[in-house]
Amino acid sequence: MRPRVILFDLDETLHDRRASVEAFIPTLYGFLEPWLSHVSLEDFRATLHRVDYGGYVPREVFMQRLLEAFDARNFDAVALAKFWRSEFAKFAQPMAGAYELLEFLKSKGIQTGIVSNGTVQLQQAKIDALGLQVDVVVISEAVGVKKPAAKPFLEALRLLEVQPSETWFVGDHPVNDIQGAVAIGIKAFWLERETAWSGNAPHVRLERLLDLQKFL
Ligand SMILES: [Mg+2]
Structure with a gap:
């Protein structure tokens, strides 16, 4: 019926979502540059997909895991999650x-x-x-x-x-x-x-x- x-x-x-994340990666990488200047874009991309869990974790947790994976210090995961929430949709596919x-x-x-x-x-x-x-x-x-x-x-x-x-x-x-x-x-x-x-x-x-x- x-x-x-x-x-x-x-x-x-x-x-x-996967395509949107791919499209967003260069912008996010640029935004996180102060903490990740020692990380290549390719390493960043691979690690991001690993800790993203398809978006099934809160963005604060995701940012925490992402930056900790690169041993970054003095970042504010809450502020960084806010950036994701305000910018990600612009790349929606x-x-x-x-x-x-x-x-x-x-x-x-x-x-x-x-x-x-x-x-x-x-x-x-x-x-x-x-x-x-x-x-x-x-x-x-x-x-x-x-x-x-x-x-x-x-x-x-x-x-x-x-x-x-x-x-x-x-x-x-x-x-x-x-x-x-x-x-x-x-x-x-x-x-x-x-x-x-x-x-x-x-x-x-x-x-x-x-x-x-x-x-x-
Ligand atoms: Mg779904």
Whole structure:
């Protein structure tokens, strides 16, 4: 049955976070130059990807780990995290097929939404920078709890006035996205990116975002 609503995760689903981080690296490297003048850009890039954990750690923790990895001293991780939050969105890159898919869904009369873990400031800035046109945005900070908890999903359903059985969810995280959605009765599509499959919730695997069209 065709859904009335399709909800999406943001990072590594509609937003190609890996590509955005790559695009941001030279600017971040330049900003951190006072502490990292002894580090090559290539070493910086490799270490950043190692301590970034796909963005699943707070930026303060990330900055602490990044600079400590190079034995840097006298830095303020909180101030540096603030730089990430204010600048990263400027480098946001869309996932391949994201705009085409949203347009396609609109043409079919299917409503769309984003349900994302993170801070309102940074996630909304990325959505705005990418110009993603969706009907509703729910960010975990605003509802007080992160996926896989039911509340962020249910808030999107409430705003769109639909039932779980009328809704699909697309995301890259086996637990936060797939397990969370399936737990409340939403059919889930797993976009295979860098996070390996590690769940047991039923789902449909997507190699590419646009493959979702085949199911509509
Ligand atoms: Mg994600």
